[in-house]
Amino acid sequence: MIKNPKISKLESVLEQVKTPAYILEEAHLEENLKRLLHVKKESGAKILLALKGFALQDSFYLVREYLDGCCASGLHEARFSHEKFKKETHTYSPAFKDEDIDEILEISHHVVFNSFSQWKKFRHKALKKGVSCGLRINPEVSSSPVEMYNPSGKFSRLGITKANFEENEIDGIEGLHFHALCEQNVDALEKVLKGFEERFGEIITKMKWINFGGGHHITRDDYDIEKLISVIKEFKKRYSNVEVYLEPGEAVGWQSGTLVASVLDIVDNEMKIAIMDTSAEAHMPDTILMPYRAEIRNASLPNEKKYTYRLAGNTCLAGDVMGDYSFDEPLCVGKKIIFEDMMHYTIVKNTTFNGIKLPDIAILKKDGSYQVLKHLGYEEYERRN
Numbered sequence: 001m002i003k004n005p006k007i008s009k010l011e012s013v014l015e016q017v018k019t020p021a022y023i024l025e026e027a028h029l030e031e032n033l034k035r036l037l038h039v040k041k042e043s044g045a046k047i048l049l050a051l052k053g054f055a056l057q058d059s060f061y062l063v064r065e066y067l068d069g070c071c072a073s074g075l076h077e078a079r080f081s082h083e084k085f086k087k088e089t090h091t092y093s094p095a096f097k098d099e100d101i102d103e104i105l106e107i108s109h110h111v112v113f114n115s116f117s118q119w120k121k122f123r124h125k126a127l128k129k130g131v132s133c134g135l136r137i138n139p140e141v142s143s144s145p146v147e148m149y150n151p152s153g154k155f156s157r158l159g160i161t162k163a164n165f166e167e168n169e170i171d172g173i174e175g176l177h178f179h180a181l182c183e184q185n186v187d188a189l190e191k192v193l194k195g196f197e198e199r200f201g202e203i204i205t206k207m208k209w210i211n212f213g214g215g216h217h218i219t220r221d222d223y224d225i226e227k228l229i230s231v232i233k234e235f236k237k238r239y240s241n242v243e244v245y246l247e248p249g250e251a252v253g254w255q256s257g258t259l260v261a262s263v264l265d266i267v268d269n270e271m272k273i274a275i276m277d278t279s280a281e282a283h284m285p286d287t288i289l290m291p292y293r294a295e296i297r298n299a300s301l302p303n304e305k306k307y308t309y310r311l312a313g314n315t316c317l318a319g320d321v322m323g324d325y326s327f328d329e330p331l332c333v334g335k336k337i338i339f340e341d342m343m344h345y346t347i348v349k350n351t352t353f354n355g356i357k358l359p360d361i362a363i364l365k366k367d368g369s370y371q372v373l374k375h376l377g378y379e380e381y382e383r384r385n
């Protein structure tokens with residue numbers, strides 16, 4: 001997964017790291033943000049941070065300098081955007097609740113409805129508040145690599161299909177939204193856009209804004225940024241300068257930090273198994289759900305290097321396993337292991353499963369200083385159970 005690991009200053013502070021800890025590297029985050037700013041400036045699109053993937057409030061001082069706001073998926077994320085990020089708040093939910101809608105309308109700039117029934121239910125309130133309203137469309141095209149992450153898959157509840165689109169009910173609608181990508185390059189966006197325009201081109205001409213959703217892997221080294229810029233510019237030209245929004249989550253946090261954990265014990269059952277003070281299930285759930293193999297600094301596939309271990313979590317779940325890795329030197333108790341690219345879809349998904357301690361959240365600043373931002377202890381478990 002790590003194509004070109006960025007130069008990291010982490011080794012120089014590793015000794016002071018109390019594990020487990022997520023460590024954001026300020027310089028890496030800033031590099032991502034600079035790329036996103038380039039896309040914004042050259043294409044004229046606005047870019048929002050998708051809180052679903054990355055919501056580290058202590059990084060907002062920096063993210064806010066580059067991006068236009070946040071996209072939220074309900075009341076809590078909308079409040080977080082409003083209170084912590086303090087720029088634009090765009091709220092979409094598969095279904096809004098009566099008890100939440102007033103507050104959401106109060107603090108959101110855009111609200112996106114997932115169906116005509118939701119739009120009809122809330123439109124009077126929304127229009128009275130002066131919020132810019134949109135509809136989520138299912139473009140019915142997607143090349144998402146995994147069905148779990150395919151919003152245009154069979155029986156998807158996400159977005160309105162062409163067959164369900166009620167053209168005579170769009171008075172008051174100012175925008176359309178689609179989200180159909182997952183960790184993809186611009187060729188996938190082009191395919192989705194083509195399908196979207198074929199189905200909804202007529203409607204697009206009546207809109208003020210179109211939101212292209214997330215899943216654009218813009219900050220990955222092989223992402224074709226210049227192509228993205230031209231795709232957006234051409235789109236804006238075709239639709240008399242309609243405003244375009246992108247809302248990446250993963251691309252903001254991509255390779256911007258690590259999870260550092262320590263070996264607690266090494267046991268043997270036909271292979272060496274290192275038990276870590278972290279958990280795949282609780283702290284890096286996508287390694288099990290997606291599934292994918294987390295990269296470990298200075299480690300390789302099993303048997304490529306001299307010493308192979310299975311790395312596993314400190315919970316009682318048998319399947320709490322990060323994977324098998326090989327190292328040049330044997331591991332020992334107390335050895336710190338650096339899991340790469342652990343800032344997105346990790347902290348936002350953490351659980352206190354099995355009472356395991358949540359990792360601290362720390363930052364490695366550009367000047368080389370290391371600072372623990374959050375220490376999460378017993379209270380987290382106690383409060384939630």
Ligand SMILES: *Cc1c(COP(=O)(O)O)cnc(C)c1O
Binds near residue numbers: 050071247
């Ligand atoms: C998940 C999601 C995003 C962000 O997706 P990434 O893959 O993290 O870029 C944006 N918009 C919506 C509606 C989403 O559900």
